[in-house]
């Protein structure tokens with residue numbers, strides 16, 4: 137299958153290794169990956185901060201960038217949920233009905249990575265090897281908006297060498313919430329502290345999830361504490377093999393000199 | 394709802410012709426007035442939360458209480474095989490009722506009147522307080538006993554009565570604790586949820602005249618102390634004030650759902666009963682209660698059935714109150730109804746399940762919201778009742794995790810309303826804020842691939858700030874500092890993924 141990869145603005149700009157891992161994984165599974173060069177953002181940050189009118193041209197750019205794609209895959213539950221639940225809505229609200237229809241049609245062909253692997257490709261064992269103790273945080277939008285359920289866990293269980301440990305209080309929000317992390321920085325940090333306490337209680341070396349935004353948040357907190365536990369996106373774990381542990385993956389805790 | 398906007402505000406981004414516009418901003422319907430009642434706080438949510446987060450006792454009390462009740466709710470909801478259908482039925486009933494709210498209210502008025510009650514219409518808090526105060530004064534009584542009620546908390550009735558020299562005695566145990574402690578409620582079901590047993594014992598020992606000085610913090614002993622204190626007041630009370638969980642239009646029946654039986658005492662012993670009810674509490678038919686009385690107890694206290702469900706219609710000669718007044722309260726509700734997205738907030742049956750699962754509420758507690766309606770439902774209801782600009786920080790007091798929507802027994806899509814109200818707030822600004830300038834600029838960049846790639850390159854230059862380290866320095870200027878005070882930011886890469894890939898695949 138020819139798969140168009142939507143890197144998402146955050147992954148593309150801040151943690152490009154996650155998009156790379158997604159591409160590597162899909163190619164390894166025998167699919168052709170295309171990366172539309174004019175892609176930017178899904179518009180979620182604008183919509184969720186109240187700038188729904190301003191989000192309309194962003195949605196238009198996204199729809200133009202992926203026009204004609206057979207299937208679009210993104211390594212983010214949150215962005216895919218926004219594409220499903222918000223893009224057409226904001227376009228329609230602004231009276232852009234043609235754009236809304238196109239966005240809705242495109243959303244029908246857009247998948248979060250674990251959903252694409254399990255539901256569309258029908259695989260749970262992607263042939264990955266990752267010899268680490270890992271705990272999984274089911275990010276809120278993957279859990280409640282997309283209902284990815286235990287697909288990521290099924291994928292992780294099939295990874296050779298991986299020791300999966302259950303995360304206590306897994307379903308509590310990590311406190312990221314987009315601009316919430318800045319507008320309500322104190323409350324966000326209080327939520328993060330409890331999430332980190334749970335992550336650390338597992339003794340896992342790696343906390344994984346399907347959303348880089350939440351991982352940058354949790355990972356940023358763990359790094360600030362100089363904890364030895366790091367965050368790694370699900371795509372990076374699934375892309376790893378005996379021959380090729382993703383080269384760009386951070387394997388050291390971020391400790392300043 | 395379509396509206397013809399007569400609005401002359403400068404619109405930063407013109408809407409396409411024929412675009413639907415939201416109701417509240419344009420219709421000019423009255424919102425809850427300022428200076429009366431408890432819908433507005435004195436601080437923004439982030440400021441109030443900052444203080445609350447440092448209160449270790451509060452955090453411990455709330456954490457314990459919400460965890461317990463979440464577990465109970467989850468267990469009893471899981472027992473009901475058709476919970477989701479029940480929930481959708483509740484939602485559909487509420488939506489249908491709201492669509493013809495005027496008709497149902499008029500029917501309710503007819504039925505209550507036919508059964509010997511008197512119906513009063515109160516436009517807002519001020520009017521409702523005036524009506525109730527007048528009714529109590531007419532009885533000559535200087536005190537009233539109260540059934541726990543959110544509507545009377547919303548309008549600040551106790552203060553209004555006090556100003557008229559009438560003492561209002563709260564009879565719900567938790568509400569009594571709050572009243573005796575000169576505190577304010579922090580939860581819609583358990584107003585004293587922020588207090589633990591030993592704090593309650595301390596309040597009782599300090600405020601209840603003649604209380605046993607050896608009172609312990611055993612819940613039973615505490616309840617007995619409150620009971621002795623209240624019993625005397627029940628027996629001498631001539632007037633009671635209540636709220637209502639439901640009002641059935643076709644039969645003129647009012648209903649109060651409670652756990653302690655104190656409400657039942659208030660509803661049956663006094664001579665005069667005055668019920669203050671938000672207009673959204675009406676349901677068309679008696680049989681509708683069948684749905685809501687299944688949804689409510691499991692969602693609120695985590696019980697299969699609540700201990701006391703009182704229903705009454707008008708007055709019954711020789712039995713119970715001989716005078717019954719129903720005050721129908723608007724106080725901004727019509728304005729909420731006019732907003733096609735926000736109106737769903739009126740479906741709320743005040744079960745408090747959304748508060749109990751909310752990770753923000755669990756940590757900040759209810760007082761941080763500045764309104765008698767805290768938590769997720771408060772964050773969408775208070776700003777709509779007062780007008781968004783009077784409570785502009787509340788729609789942002791959520792990480793949009795969606796836990797509230799999942800537990801809501803009438804499936805109110807609270808996250809979507811929060812996002813909608815953020816939009817209403819942004820669009821209500823007449824002058825561009827720094828944030829708006831930034832977001833508009835970013836929107837221009839994110840909708841133009843060439844500018845976007847330039848911006849990404851510029852962001853990549855941020856790596857020089859890190860001077861070879863894996864994270865950026867913690868001391869960055871605002872607004873980045875709000876992030877970096879507690880979280881590291883990874884050093885940005887030299888090239889974006891799309892850029893790298895495009896270069897690799899250029900033939």
Ligand code: SF4
Pocket residue numbers: 692740741742743744745746747748770797800801802803804805
């Ligand atoms: S919004 Fe829903 S969950 Fe929250 S109190 Fe109201 S009915 Fe209960």
